[in-house]
Amino acid sequence: MSEFALTHAWLIPLLPALAFVVIGLFTRLNKKLSEAIAVSAISLSFLVSLCVLAAVIGGPVTMDNPFIQKALWAKMGTLELSMGVLIDPMTAMMLIVVTTVALLVQVYSIGYMEHDPGAGRFFAFLSLFASSMLGLVISVNFLQMYAFWELVGVCSYLLIGFYYYKISAREAAKKAFITTRIGDFGMLLGILLLQITFGTLDFMELKELVPAYIWISGTGFMTVVGLLLFIGPIGKSGQFPLHVWLPDAMEGPTPVSALIHAATMVVAGVYLVGRAYFIFSALPTVMNVIAWIGGFTxxxxxxxxxxxRPFKRILAYSTISQLGYMMLALGVGSLTASMFHLMTHAFFKALMFLCAGAVIEAMxxxxxxxxxxxxxxxxxxxxxxxxxxxxxxxxxxxxxxxxxxxxxxxxxxxxxxxxxxxxxxxxxxxxxxxxxxxxxxxxxxxxxxxxxxxxxxxxxxxxxxxxxxxxxxxxxxxxxxxxxxxxxxxxxxxxxxxxxxxxxxxxxxxxxxxxxxxxxxxxxxxxxxxxxxxxxxxxxxNKYYVDEFYTIVRNTFVDKLGAALYWFDLRVIDGMVNGLAKGVGCLSCVFTVLQNGQAQRYAAVFYCGVIALVAYSIFYAFRILQLLGGAY
Incomplete structure (x- = not known):
């Protein structure tokens, strides 16, 4: 039974993904059916997660001996990309946390979205969100994790901006998406450097290769890689200075706030640092950065x-603070403390957000x-x-x-x-x-x-x-x-x-x-x-005017730089291209007079040319005779 549960762990993210497809394509307009499909799918994922947890607790799977199942994803020449399932106690704990909170949030949402005409779309997005986070949790390598990492970001954009007819919701969704993309770009650079250096992104393979590389080459290059990788969690887990998106995420329905702040998006960054702890823990400088950014945040x-004063905004800044606690624990070398707090925080923070939703709805x-x-x-x-x-x-x-x-x-x-x-x-x-x-x-x-x-x-x-x-x-x-x-x-x-x-x-x-x-x-x-x-x-x-500072930077630097580049593109680049086009146009006007498709005109030009050539030849012949006559 335990082996069966482990080998079928891939069903955990697949079931809510299928629910998203079915609801999105077929049942979105039927609220009751959409709710039933979404809740049934995440309930099955929860049951499979329980079986995985039982298999891990009662079996040989440990942090040092994980269960791994891989399949070929894509092949380009000699480069082979795989995806699969990595199950260890940390994975099992996360699967239980995510499916438990997601299930309770979806049940809560049945009552919360009772009179919302977009409830079917909402449950489709919730299912995709849960699927994305579960796929991230079981990832076997950085590439697979990055794919689900970005999908989590897309889902947060869809759910924060769920009330798209509200300007504040649209702006909050864009703010979350753009802010986290800044962190994700740094993380992507770190992933690319790992692939270039080691030729693999597999967690277990890197776990063997990275310590040996550091032993031989020192920590200099890997410190750069570690810092780049950590920029992703800074954005995703709302660490200073990329924390500004998280309080505005309150614009989405309250169940979304509970899911984002408790068990999905914001803990993805903490989980990534924990999953790649074999890299971070070997780099003292990076560990200090993680600890101090976490403590300061x-x-x-x-x-x-x-x-x-707003109920949910207080809880939002509380979430940022607690995420800082988790990062602090990782930075001082305690993976256990960080993951333990991640688990307990998921439950009591989801509880408080759902209480906030109940209060705000009642008010x-x-x-x-x-x-x-x-x-x-x-x-x-x-x-x-x-x-x-x-x-x-x-x-x-x-x-x-x-x-x-x-x-x-x-x-x-x-x-x-x-x-x-x-x-x-x-x-x-x-x-x-x-x-x-x-x-x-x-x-x-x-x-x-x-x-x-x-x-x-x-x-x-x-x-x-x-x-x-x-x-x-x-x-x-x-x-x-x-x-x-x-x-x-x-x-x-x-x-x-x-x-x-x-x-x-x-x-x-x-x-x-x-x-x-x-x-x-x-x-x-x-x-x-x-x-x-x-x-x-x-x-x-006024939140230390961080948002206002970013607005000033955007207005004085980004917007003006964009305006300067727009002028350069419009006047210089387009000017060169348009000038060349005008020159070609002028030449075409000249040639159009000659090349107009009329055969009789071509014949007249031809005969004029022949006459000119004959006249030139006669003139040249007489000139030669004159020269010869003068010589005699």
Whole structure:
């Protein structure tokens, strides 16, 4: 049975891909049938993923001994391109995370998109999105991963811009697509350099070749390759400075936000670094870059989240911050901590986004948390689930985030005190802004004009399932030995550093207490606090003007350079081409007079030529006779 599951793992991405084709071509206008096909396909993928997980847990497949199945994709001369399936514990974990979240999001979407006329198209795109991410996860080489990587980007464009009749949605979709393409170009250069240098892009072959190359030639060239490869994850996983697309991705339907921010697009970059860890871990400079970009991104995004007002935008900056945590863990050498946090974060972040969707829908699309209040009375199930999500992301024991965040903090403390302090400060801010969101939206007095009500069953039950996972997944991973299952090099020991964990929990409760005093007890005025912080508050509220900076760069450099190149093309290049064309035209006018197709004119010209030739010959003959006569 285990062998059967492994050899048929290719069905996992294929099933939702088929659902996309069937819905797109045949059932798009039939909402109920489209929903049934999409949910059935991802459910089957989930069941096959469970079988793969069981095969990995109970079999000989490990991080050092993966199951590999390959087939020839294309052949060009001596170059053979293959695609296939690579299954190891990290792959199995990702398959479960992606299919679980995708399944729950699709069930939730049945209720969320109930009255949307484009629901069939929406479920087609969701199926393609899940298929693309699952194909990326099982990729056996960089080329196959890059193909699915780009397909994930296309799906994000389609789903973020789902409401294409809204200018904001169209612009957000373009922003996401263009920003991530910048990162993808760097990644593509890195992939090409790997192919040129090693003649292969296969992960297992490179795992053998790269260390030997570094041993012989040093780290210089491979550092360049590693940095180029990492530019892709910077864009895809929303790391500074290519993070700007991710908050705007909120323009898509809320289930899209849950899928993008929890289990698909944004974690693709983290997964790539983990899959290619045999390259990055051998390059100290690259590891430092990954660690510091991750640490800075985590802190930077958290400082923005503390002042934002829209429900989903707070969660978006929270996602950027948590992705920074994952990158930080990778940079300090803990693949286990990064993947563990990826798993727990997927569950509690999907939970919170789906809660946000329920709240915003119940509030008639009002997203400002300061226009809410007392929702715990109107939406008790959503409130309980949101509370679990907040406790999980804040790292309160025994919720999921406590175990994974503690592992990252411990890993950072072993390598760099500054990075640990940066991560600890981020943890404090995370607890504060999440408590702020919970207290402002769900506590206080119920507004008289509040239309909120509890969600329908399709939207409620996915929240309950994700809430259970947000409670149990961390403890399960810790006590089941996640570090002995997903690791790089040697298995990680499972233990809690009580000094680090204790101080983290204390910081969390201080942050909760501070948020309570400001937003519930109101012993301190949030307005006066914002005024006292002055420029710092303004910078945070306006997201440090990064978007405005990019706009200035675009207007003063990109647009003007484009205008200059347009002028050069129009005046110089086109001028040369048009001048040559005019010259040919003038010559053609001359020749047209002579070459007009009239035979009689040709004959007249011919006879005139003959007469001229004869006259010239007679003249020349008389000239010769004169010369001869003069000689005698």
């Amino acid at each position: 985590a802190f930077f995004a958290a400082t923005i989240a503390v002042t934002q 008639n699309e009002e997203a400002d948390i300061f226009k809410m209040g007392g929702l715990r009375h109107r939406m008790p199930t959503t409130f309980k689930c949101m509370t679990i999500g907040v406790l999980a992301i804040a790292g309160v024991p025994p919720f999921a985030g406590f175990f994974s965040k503690d592992m990252i903090l411990a890993a950072a403390a072993e390598v760099s005190t500054p990075l640990y302090l940066l991560a600890a400060a981020t943890a404090f801010m995370t607890a504060f802004y999440m408590a702020r969101l919970l207290f402002v939206a769900f506590f206080g007095e119920v507004r008289e004009d509040c239309p909120a009500h509890e969600t329908n069953s399709y939207m409620k039950w996915p929240l309950v399932v994700l809430a259970v996972l947000a409670v149990l997944s961390g403890a399960w991973g810790h006590f089941a030995g996640f570090g002995e299952w997903v690791y790089y090099g040697t298995a990680a020991e499972e233990h809690i550093d009580f000094m680090i964990a204790g101080s983290s929990v204390v910081l969390t409760f201080i942050a909760f207490a501070l948020a309570y005093e400001i937003y519930v007890a109101k012993r301190f005025s949030s307005y006066l606090i914002s005024q006292r912080f002055g420029i710092l508050y303004k910078l945070s509220y």
